[in-house]
Amino acid sequence: EHQAAMAPRGEASAEPGAGSLEKQPTPQRASSAVAVLVAAWTLLVGVGGLKLHYLLWGRRSAAECLVATPAVVTAANAAYAWTVGRAFDRAGLPRPTATVSYAPDLSLDVYEAREDFFFEPPKPKPRRSPRRGAPQETSPRRRRPACLYFHAGAWVTGTRRLGGAPLGGLLSRVGVVGFSASYRLASERSSAGLRGALEDAGRAHAWVVAHADEYEIDSGRLFLMGDSAGALLALATCLRGAASSDAAVPPCAAVVLGWPAVSVRAADWASLTGHNVFVPDSIEAADDRVAYAGDHVLSGLFLLFGRTAAGWLPPPAYVETDAAMLSPLAALEETASSGGPLIEKPPPLYVAAAADDTVVPVSQVDKLRAAYRNYSSSSATVATFEDADHGDGHYYARAGRAALLDFLKERGLLDDRLGDAGLSTAADAAELDALAGMLGAKTDYKKVVVVETTTPGGANKQPGGGDTVRSAQHL
Numbered sequence: 001e002h003q004a005a006m007a008p009r010g011e012a013s014a015e016p017g018a019g020s021l022e023k024q025p026t027p028q029r030a031s032s033a034v035a036v037l038v039a040a041w042t043l044l045v046g047v048g049g050l051k052l053h054y055l056l057w058g059r060r061s062a063a064e065c066l067v068a069t070p071a072v073v074t075a076a077n078a079a080y081a082w083t084v085g086r087a088f089d090r091a092g093l094p095r096p097t098a099t100v101s102y103a104p105d106l107s108l109d110v111y112e113a114r115e116d117f118f119f120e121p122p123k124p125k126p127r128r129s130p131r132r133g134a135p136q137e138t139s140p141r142r143r144r145p146a147c148l149y150f151h152a153g154a155w156v157t158g159t160r161r162l163g164g165a166p167l168g169g170l171l172s173r174v175g176v177v178g179f180s181a182s183y184r185l186a187s188e189r190s191s192a193g194l195r196g197a198l199e200d201a202g203r204a205h206a207w208v209v210a211h212a213d214e215y216e217i218d219s220g221r222l223f224l225m226g227d228s229a230g231a232l233l234a235l236a237t238c239l240r241g242a243a244s245s246d247a248a249v250p251p252c253a254a255v256v257l258g259w260p261a262v263s264v265r266a267a268d269w270a271s272l273t274g275h276n277v278f279v280p281d282s283i284e285a286a287d288d289r290v291a292y293a294g295d296h297v298l299s300g301l302f303l304l305f306g307r308t309a310a311g312w313l314p315p316p317a318y319v320e321t322d323a324a325m326l327s328p329l330a331a332l333e334e335t336a337s338s339g340g341p342l343i344e345k346p347p348p349l350y351v352a353a354a355a356d357d358t359v360v361p362v363s364q365v366d367k368l369r370a371a372y373r374n375y376s377s378s379s380a381t382v383a384t385f386e387d388a389d390h391g392d393g394h395y396y397a398r399a400g401r402a403a404l405l406d407f408l409k410e411r412g413l414l415d416d417r418l419g420d421a422g423l424s425t426a427a428d429a430a431e432l433d434a435l436a437g438m439l440g441a442k443t444d445y446k447k448v449v450v451v452e453t454t455t456p457g458g459a460n461k462q463p464g465g466g467d468t469v470r471s472a473q474h475l
Helices: 002-006 025-047 062-067 070-091 162-163 193-210 229-243 286-301 320-324 328-338 361-370 398-410 420-428 430-439
Strands: 098-103 104-110 144-150 176-180 217-226 255-258 351-352 378-385 447-455 467-471
Touching: 002 217, 002 229, 025 062, 025 255, 062 286, 070 162, 070 430, 098 193, 098 217, 104 162, 104 193, 144 193, 144 229, 176 193, 193 217, 193 229, 217 229, 229 255, 229 328, 255 398, 286 320, 286 467, 351 398, 361 378, 361 447
Parallel strands: 144 176, 144 217, 217 255, 255 351, 351 378
Antiparallel strands: 098 104, 104 176, 378 447, 447 467
């Protein structure tokens, strides 16, 4: 009461807490400001990290945004690799006998030939020396054929563990040493696009050749193999070797392609005559489909040319001339049309194709076979699985395994001690049938058409070439 009485006239005595909002600090407001800043930063990082700004700025699809996000693709690819490894183990497929590095952060899974299958390796017989006490000589170990494999995955995903199916499940049974290569994916942070994968494929090939003595393989009987996107890497590497004068890297003995992509030109992906999962059916005009395939499929989903500004900006625009330089099919067609010496003789070719492929247009196989017809002394064998989609048939079906083994045997790319009975037993491969069931791949085919094209005269049209057609039903 005394303080109230002593207060200056006109100054009201306030109750405790009255007017404190103007005089006390405002932690609630500070917290709100921090929350707004954190939310804005989170939104910026989330939109930029997931590349959601592509939706408006670059007019890209949600799938293109996710593929352009390295963290998302890395996590998804790790989960996929774990799933594949588990399925392979459950099917009873052998694991790699070793894993070696062929370049920084790049590895090869090695699948040793299993000589306990179908034949008995000859025992070295000592030779008596004419001089008593001299060291006895033994017969040298035989050099073995080998296969270098490149996995599928649209160049943005996939794992070298996929090589366990053809290498560990089939080729190791017939005396072939297998190597399954990893390569830089276009979805990685330091993406170089498809060009980086092609460089790695060449380095893997050179590494295997350089270590032929260590693995007791015959580099002259080294053939390359690839599925889907990996088929382009295998074919391009073989063609590069065929056009090279470097004696240190011998030409490929053959190239084996499954459901192959052999071109990244937009016109070869537009699927003008059939359904394709990447190009919407709602786009009907041919020019529009070609433009969509170039901008949204090849440049967008497959990151053909890599990233722009570390991925903060949409991928580079599709350029036809640059795409042609990355396409082995274009190289074959250019050499054939110009008559130039870019590629003198492509390697023997084996293709397993799905007649109803909805992922890679089967027209690419038709163009590849047509291009082979223009080369002297070339041969192309195409096994077409009717009523099959991408991933069906090939080494997942007994008919496909038998056709592939016949092709390799005719070219001396299997162990020469392997007889017909051994080939038949190897083609059974119950583990691959079990794996196909887990992966949902179709295995039972009533009709597999195998066409072998030989062109002794090449562009000169000399007699003796042509197509040999046979049904592989009996396989």
